[in-house]
Amino acid sequence: MQDVRVVFLGTGSATPSRERNVAAMAIAFDGRTLLFDCGEATQHQLMRSDLAPSSIEAIFITHLHGDHLYGLPGLIATLGLYGRERLLPIYGPPGLRRFLAALPYPGAPYGVEVHEAADCFGDGYRVVHRLLDHTVPCFGYSFLEDDRPGRFDVESARALGVPEGPLFGALQRGSAVTLPSGRVIEPASVVGPTRPGRRIVYCTDTRPCAASIELARDADLLVHEATYGDDMAAEAAPRGHSTAAEAARIAKAAGVRQLVLTHFSARYRDVAPLLADAQAVFPASEVAADFAAFVVHATPSTSSSSG
Amino acid sequence: MQDVRVVFLGTGSATPSRERNVAAMAIAFDGRTLLFDCGEATQHQLMRSDLAPSSIEAIFITHLHGDHLYGLPGLIATLGLYGRERLLPIYGPPGLRRFLAALPYPGAPYGVEVHEAADCFGDGYRVVHRLLDHTVPCFGYSFLEDDRPGRFDVESARALGVPEGPLFGALQRGSAVTLPSGRVIEPASVVGPTRPGRRIVYCTDTRPCAASIELARDADLLVHEATYGDDMAAEAAPRGHSTAAEAARIAKAAGVRQLVLTHFSARYRDVAPLLADAQAVFPASEVAADFAAFVVHATPSTSSSSG
Numbered sequence: 001m002q003d004v005r006v007v008f009l010g011t012g013s014a015t016p017s018r019e020r021n022v023a024a025m026a027i028a029f030d031g032r033t034l035l036f037d038c039g040e041a042t043q044h045q046l047m048r049s050d051l052a053p054s055s056i057e058a059i060f061i062t063h064l065h066g067d068h069l070y071g072l073p074g075l076i077a078t079l080g081l082y083g084r085e086r087l088l089p090i091y092g093p094p095g096l097r098r099f100l101a102a103l104p105y106p107g108a109p110y111g112v113e114v115h116e117a118a119d120c121f122g123d124g125y126r127v128v129h130r131l132l133d134h135t136v137p138c139f140g141y142s143f144l145e146d147d148r149p150g151r152f153d154v155e156s157a158r159a160l161g162v163p164e165g166p167l168f169g170a171l172q173r174g175s176a177v178t179l180p181s182g183r184v185i186e187p188a189s190v191v192g193p194t195r196p197g198r199r200i201v202y203c204t205d206t207r208p209c210a211a212s213i214e215l216a217r218d219a220d221l222l223v224h225e226a227t228y229g230d231d232m233a234a235e236a237a238p239r240g241h242s243t244a245a246e247a248a249r250i251a252k253a254a255g256v257r258q259l260v261l262t263h264f265s266a267r268y269r270d271v272a273p274l275l276a277d278a279q280a281v282f283p284a285s286e287v288a289a290d291f292a293a294f295v296v297h298a299t300p301s302t303s304s305s306s307g
Numbered sequence: 308m309q310d311v312r313v314v315f316l317g318t319g320s321a322t323p324s325r326e327r328n329v330a331a332m333a334i335a336f337d338g339r340t341l342l343f344d345c346g347e348a349t350q351h352q353l354m355r356s357d358l359a360p361s362s363i364e365a366i367f368i369t370h371l372h373g374d375h376l377y378g379l380p381g382l383i384a385t386l387g388l389y390g391r392e393r394l395l396p397i398y399g400p401p402g403l404r405r406f407l408a409a410l411p412y413p414g415a416p417y418g419v420e421v422h423e424a425a426d427c428f429g430d431g432y433r434v435v436h437r438l439l440d441h442t443v444p445c446f447g448y449s450f451l452e453d454d455r456p457g458r459f460d461v462e463s464a465r466a467l468g469v470p471e472g473p474l475f476g477a478l479q480r481g482s483a484v485t486l487p488s489g490r491v492i493e494p495a496s497v498v499g500p501t502r503p504g505r506r507i508v509y510c511t512d513t514r515p516c517a518a519s520i521e522l523a524r525d526a527d528l529l530v531h532e533a534t535y536g537d538d539m540a541a542e543a544a545p546r547g548h549s550t551a552a553e554a555a556r557i558a559k560a561a562g563v564r565q566l567v568l569t570h571f572s573a574r575y576r577d578v579a580p581l582l583a584d585a586q587a588v589f590p591a592s593e594v595a596a597d598f599a600a601f602v603v604h605a606t607p608s609t610s611s612s613s614g
Contacts, residue, residue: 015385016351022381040381041348044323064411066384074329074347074377078322095411102409104371104402105443136412 001124001145004029004198004296006221008262008288009045010037013205013227013241014067017266020290021045022067025223025262027143027200028055034127035059036141036202042071043078049291053079058120060127061092062204063138064099073103080108087111091120091129093137125197130215132206135240140206142215145197149174157190198296201256204263207237208246216254220296223288224250225263229274232265244274248281262288308431308452311336311505311603313528315569315595316352317344320512320534320548321374324573327597328352329374332530332569334450334507335362341434342366343448343509349378350385356598360386365427367434368399369511370445371406380410387415394418398427398434400444432504437522439513442547447513449522452504456481464497505603508563511570514544515553523561527603530595531557532570536581539572551581555588569595 005028012020022039026049033055035042046053056079062068072090079088090096090112097114100106117139120127124146129139152172162168162185167177171187178184201216204225216222227241236243242250244261251259259282264271271287278285286294312335319327329346333356340362342349353360363386369375379397386395397403397419404421407413424446427434431453436446459479469475469492474484478494485491508523511532523529534548543550549557551568558566566589571578578594585592593601 015388016354018354021351040378041351044328044348044351047323047325066381066410066412069411070377070381070384071347074373077373077377081322099409099411102406103373104376104406105373 001029001198004145004200006200006223006260006294006296007049007051008290008292009042009049010039011262011264011288011290011292012067013225013263013265015266016041019269020264020266022071023062023204023263024071025202025288026051030124031055032057034122034143037062037068037204038071038075039067040070040074043075045290046075053082054084056088058122058127059088059090060120060129060139060141060202061090061096062132062141062202063093063134063136064095065136065205068205069099072100073106076100076106076108076112080110084108084110087113089113089115089120091115091118091127091141093117093139095137128215130211132203132211133209133240134205134207138205138240140201140203140212140215142219143198143200143202145199147197148195150192150194153190153192157185160185160189162190195298198298200296203250205241207240208242208250212250213254216250216256219254219256221258221260221294222251222254222256223260223262226261226274226278226287227263227265229268230277232267244277244285245281248278248285251278251282251285257284258294259285260288260294261285308336308505311452311507313507313530313567313601313603314356314358315597315599316342316349316356317346318569318571318595318597318599319374320532320570320572322573323348326576327571327573329378330369330511330570331378332509332595333358337431338362339364341429341450344369344375344511345378345382346374347377347381350382352597353382360389361391363395365429365434366395366397367427367436367446367448367509368397368403369439369448369509370400370441370443371402372443372512375512376406379407380413383407383415383419387417391415391417394420396420396422396427398422398425398436398448400424400446402444435522437518439510439518440516440547441512441514445512445547447508447510447519447522449526450505450507450509452506454504455502457499457501460497460499464492467492467496469497502605505605507603510557512548514547515549515557519557520561523557523563526561526563528565528567528601529558529561529563530567530569533568533581533585533594534570534572536575537584539574551584551592552588555585555592558585558589558592564591565601566592567595567601568592 009024010021023037224247226244316331317328331349531554533551
């Protein structure tokens with residue numbers, strides 16, 4: 001996996017505004033796209049982004065509120081008109097299958113495969129889900145890049161007398177090998193520590209909760225909702241939402257590298273105060289905007305070891 | 308009813324393009340709006356138009372294909388968030404109620420009243436429907452402004468000796484009156500002919516058909532789909548669509564005053580050739596564009612008689 005980018009397609013809550021569409025976010029890598037949430041007009045936002053709809057590999061719906069869901073029927077139809085042939089897996093909470101089946105003309109020329117309350121095992125990654133704390137069942141998702149094997153140290157292998165060829169491969173795959181001399185070489189002698197994959201976590205809509213912290217533990221990037229600022233703290237709880245400061249406390253407790261706030265109420269035309277609220281708690285906070293992209297680099301230890 | 312405007316909110320077919328959103332059209336008058344079709348992102352288009360969502364009085368859905376329908380759930384939700392309290396009547400084909408009822412969280416704080424295969428009797432107008440000829444059940448709609456009573460000729464009434472007061476009103480309401488002298492005055496002596504209301508007809512999606520001609524007979528404005536040009540005439544029929552020339556022949560057969568083409572396939576970035584096809588058959592043809600507005604004046608005879 002080369003560059004992993006998080007691209008925001010909609011960063012508002014409840015209703016679209018001139019500045020922000022309703023919820024959608026993409027994780028894009030190697031010409032493949034995973035879409036998280038699909039509010040109305042997400043296909044329009046995709047059209048205005050640099051992401052090709054044909055690159056969508058799977059879709060993850062957090063919950064069945066319209067501002068996270070109502071773009072899905074149109075996107076499914078459009079992918080068919082664009083000539084999609086491969087299956088489209090869609091993950092989401094219970095009720096998603098029934099919603100899609102109840103569309104008046106739900107057929108797509110390709111297949112749509114609905115997975116309710118399930119984890120996704122993709123090529124080079126997993127996406128796992130946890131139940132968050134919202135007014136209706138809502139999943140947070142963690143994108144987990146597969147761990148990569150440690151770096152193979154060719155110089156050390158040669159110095160230990162390992163001949164180039166199949167034994168190199170065996171060591172890299174983690175097996176000890178016996179040299180013609182009878183000497184046994186352990187993989188740890190020539191292969192560095194496993195390099196952890198990148199981890200990107202998407203938590204919206206939710207109150208601050210233990211599941212978010214668990215999901216986000218040590219993540220490279222946590223995307224967390226911040227529907228409100230401190231001025232609306234009293235309203236956030238009954239509505240099942242978080243303030244920016246609450247999101248920042250989740251980021252801090254989980255020990256993430258970076259926090260990006262999204263899902264802003266339309267009452268905040270300027271979200272700078274929300275950013276300030278968050279940075280006061282967790283300095284590595286940012287705010288999302290429609291079409292903003294964040295590149296997620298491999299963890300620093302990996303970067304330096306893969307130099 | 309003062310100015311009656313037809314405002315196009317989406318003039319493309321099947322999928323949105325950068326130039327055209329999917330189907331939606333408004334008839335607006337006296338601060339009231341009737342919405343015809345509601346493709347995905349119609350609420351976004353409304354936001355970019357000069358029409359207030361709160362002015363929507365009723366919605367008419369032609370058929371249950373997504374490009375005419377998938378903006379409805381989001382619009383219903385948004386109207387609630389904007390504080391709507393009055394009922395929202397929605398007219399459409401059978402199946403519309405089931406679609407809306409199957410939404411995961413369909414409740415709106417105000418009431419949504421679904422009318423399947425029904426005519427609408429509004430304040431100052433009616434909207435009647437006819438089954439057109441598409442691949443699925445699809446209604447054409449005719450907006451019929453109430454006829455207005457003929458002009459009361461005060462000078463003639465005075466000359467005939469009618470005293471100002473209740474007898475004026477009786478004549479204007481169409482009753483003969485007897486003067487103190489015993490002379491009987493017929494209303495036709497002092498009241499001009501009934502002035503017909505404006506008539507705006509919306510036919511999409513459809514093959515050319517007798518129902519469209521019947522619906523559009525003598526209309527002030529016919530909005531008719533022209534998904535294709537002559538180059539795609541062979542494909543139009545099996546897909547249940549019309550070419551621009553076919554739409555023009557409907558306009559001609561119905562004797563309408565003006566034709567406006569809409570619902571263009573995204574294959575036509577430039578619809579000038581479609582306009583030329585139509586004008587060759589029916590010169591008073593125009594093409595719609597997103598946000599284009601057409602003012603529908605009262606019929607010429609009325610204009611001149613009402614000075």
